Amino acid sequence: xxxxxxxxxxxxxxxxxxxxxxxxxxxxxxxxxxxxxxxxxxxxxxxxxxxxxxxxxxxxxxxxxxxxxxxxxxxxxxxxxxxxxxxxxxxxxxxxxxxxxxxxxxxxxxxxxxxxxxxxxxxxxxxxxxxxxx
Numbered sequence: 001x002x003x004x005x006x007x008x009x010x011x012x013x014x015x016x017x018x019x020x021x022x023x024x025x026x027x028x029x030x031x032x033x034x035x036x037x038x039x040x041x042x043x044x045x046x047x048x049x050x051x052x053x054x055x056x057x058x059x060x061x062x063x064x065x066x067x068x069x070x071x072x073x074x075x076x077x078x079x080x081x082x083x084x085x086x087x088x089x090x091x092x093x094x095x096x097x098x099x100x101x102x103x104x105x106x107x108x109x110x111x112x113x114x115x116x117x118x119x120x121x122x123x124x125x126x127x128x129x130x131x132x133x134x
Contacts, residue, residue, distance in 0.1 A: 002133025004083035006103040009094030022098035031055035032067045032078040043103045068092040
């Protein structure tokens with residue numbers, strides 16, 4: 001379907017403060033992360049290492065929506081695809097802190113059919129390509 005940069009989000013007041021010295025401001029910042037078995041976790045840890053940043057990981061999540069809810073409620077930083085920044089702001093109250101340059105996630109549609117035929121699946125993939133990953 002497409003790919004997206006990974007960005008860091010936080011509640012508005014926290015994001016404003018951390019945005020000033022990004023990415024250095026993430027050092028020791030309270031951070032929510034994907035679990036250690038996640039490819040995104042490994043990519044983010046490599047990025048932190050390259051920037052000599054050691055965030056204070058206060059929670060690990062398998063479910064990215066739950067991570068966003070906890071990030072807003074607990075005043076923590078959390079990663080999410082930059083492609084959905086507007087949705088993160090609208091639904092979770094997260095504001096952009098900055099992008100993890102070079103950290104990207106790819107999104108795929110997997111189907112048993114060689115060509116997508118089901119109208120619902122075709123509609124979803126069209127919207128994803130046109131609206132999310134434009």
